Amino acid sequence: MSKPETKCWRNDAYAKVTGKAKFTDDLKFVNALHAAPAYSDFVHARILSIDTSAAEKVSGVIRVLTAKDVPGVNRFGQIIRDYRIFADDKIRYHGDVVAVIVAETREIAISAAQLVKVNAEPLPAVLDPEAAMLPDAPLVHENHGSNIVNTHVVRRGNVDNGFKQADFVIEEMFRTQTIEHAYMETEAAICVTRSTDGVIEVYGSMQHPFSTRRFVAACLGVALSEIEVIGTPMGGGFGGKDDTAAIVCARTALAAKLLGRPVKMVYRRDWSMRESYKRHPYRVAYKMGVTKAGRITAVQCRIVADGGAYCSVTPWVTWRSTVQCCGPYVVENVHCDTFGVYTNNVVAGAMRGFGSPQMNFVIEQVVEMAAVKVGISGIEFRRRNMVRQGSVTITGQKLDGHKVAMEQVLDAVLKEIDYEKKLGWCSHGKTSTTPQGLGVRQPSAAVEREPAFESGGGPPQSKTLSRELEQDELYGMGVAMSYRGVSLGAEGVDFCSAIINAQADGSIFLETGIHENGQGSESAMLLICAEELGVDLNRIRYRRSSTSSIPDSGTTVASRGTIMGGGAVTLAARELKKKIAEAFCEKLHCAADEVRFKDNFIWGKATRMECGDMSPLSSTRHVASFQSADMSTHSKISFAEAMRQMWAMQKFPFALGVFRAPRVSWDEHTGQGDAYFTWVYGCQAVELTVNKRTGKVRLLNAVAAHDVGRAVNPEMVRGQIYGGMAMSAGYALHEEVKAPGGKMTTLNLNTYRLPRSMDLPEMKVIIVENPDPVSPTGAKSIGEPANEILAPAIANAIFNATGVRHFSLPIKLGAMPEATACEEGCK
């Protein structure tokens, strides 16, 4: 059997390169209406009235919907039901939608939306999360009683004693910015009332069809069975198509139900950026005590996350930040206080990383600062404190159910990037601006930027690129690492289903409760199913599920697709094999548990499988016996023939697999517990230059090593890591959503600077595989781990180039002061 990566890349590959893939906006229904949202210009205001009369008079406008039209519940939320489908009592942020215009054409809906007038009494806006926590702050949600959405703590050991044992204390304040998912496909929904039974079909761009169904049904005041959310190819999500996507679907479904016609709503980029939730901006006060021997004695931190106007998943995001607040280091004394806060800023919610990119930006700089105090390298400091096999985390969880690969991935990265040598090249702390071992390119040779990527896909041929500095450039290299709890952990219900339905001709349908967000989950599921059943991939067709076809398996976030969905597929396949084995073991002359599945056959014994050498001795009973080279007799039946016979036996080759996450625990008062059922480990390093006259950062080379458990589809794993590193580079250097006075001004991609091809360095990916015993496939996660550490690696590299630490994101560099004083000492 050839390797999966050559056999199956993506089941949707052809459709995607030919433009045939149908995303939500590509679907068309006869007689469809079009909808557009109407906003107000308030940031915080009490609504007195909403005047839709002018909009209603526009020719072609069918109806203007507001909160009054909602027959069910206008408020939704996965944790706190505070998010308005239509603003009702107040405007709480600049992206609140007051009305939706439904018209014969999209153009008419958009022009009429501008005519909706909101009469409201402005209220003082609270835009600073620290100010929002003060007792006299204006309240965003009066009935919540405070602007504090949630708190989390970690209480471990005694930090006072811990700091007494310390020889050095590092204390610093960090800030991270608001960033945008910027999925290329904006929010979109099309809803259609099925004429036969009145069920509303929802097609939309979303990561969580089941929560969408929940909110659509609640909004319309109908049972879950009245709504069918149908999975649709999606143009990226990155955590961003959960809450907002569900709201867009709810508004569209309401219009479809009330008007009896299909309704489509596709977001313009500026609406998407104005309204959709973002990654939380954080403020983190961090204090670490260390001994002269380089051991961490204590960590105290205070984390404030600006959740914006609605709760969304702020309690879950900040929970992960809390659990992982010390990074992959063993710390006996920890005192962490975390606050999720309401403000009148744009809503913050899930984004790839989910509370870890912010914390890793802090921790992975603090350990380097601590190492400087101790007088050892950052790597040595990490080695003395990192988690190892059997270590106990800061929440009291013993890491013993899986391979703790922290040092393995660290070593892999250091070797690949040639750490010891490159550290010597770093400009900071050098008297000469030209580090030894580095040439300086003549200005004439530096006019045209050399391509960062080399053809052929092998290791970069232009190693010289890393060694050649342009005029005025400083060189730096930096490393960062993390561990990450897999899937939802103790923050939620975590189980997933898969259905395998083999047909009488031996072809197979597979479906799962995991959603194809564009990441290639369907292909991963197909590979897992084919391997477990021992059949060719082309025998299996992925059936895109709907909320009516498969049990609610939760959301496709938290890097849980492969581990949870793949686990369910494996269990379904094993269940199916058990049924088949019981049906055929007698004919195959063996016990049911001796039946094996391989090469599209079902085998009586599992000893030798050189099918090429074997010829059937008898085919009359459709069960072949044959002699292999060692002359032992085997029996086999083809998979297709077996399926035909099962049909005749009135037995369905059908199985439901359910994978339940192993037990986790959490004590909210102490912040102690087995937070996640398993963990992944990752390390990334980057080389860069900083132009000391302009502050321009040029990324030269990046290396990543991640333990993914098992790489089901290796090329996709590499793709996730490339993408994760690139997004993290954008987070470090460019991306920021601006909203002065709470009014979003970053409304399109001309002002929101995304990473582009030439911004990025050479990238080398090392996949580390330690199959995880708790995962039925052995596979774990990669989506988010890939996206949470390049920013601190870049910050560390910039320090090693310039001697300047940056405590805020994005890192803004101006001209360097001449002869930067070397206060901390390099490395």
Place this chain on the structure above:
Amino acid sequence: MDQSISFTLNGKPLTVATDPSRPLLEVLREDLDLTGTKYGCGESQCGACTVLVDGVAVRSCVRTVGSVTGKKITTIEGLSADGKLHPVQEAFLAEKAYQCGFCIPGMIMGLVGALQQKPVPGDAELLSGMHGHICRCCGYPNLVKAIRRAAAQARK
């Protein structure tokens, strides 16, 4: 005010009656049902809407339909002939150069246009020409490999 606008679309002459100030993207998607061309930003920033007008890659979100009167337009749907993929499409497949794939039709058309304008481009020139296409999945290493593979094919 609607007008009759004639152009050649994917090799076939065509006349549409519409407001000439409408974006070409909208007419292609809504009126002509060619949904392979995507809306990403509406402001010529991302490249998802790229089509060829007389062999030149243009952003159809900011081009009016009136401006293409008499011109030859090629969309992703018109790229493969006789069921055979265009070499640029083959290059994207071979290098596994997409994740969600939303940006890919625009990127393929951008590259086809670039190679039509200059069949033997310099590497840096080629890459800087593709710099205007955003992929938020950020699968750029494979995209760049696909771009180079397609260019190498074109040079032959």
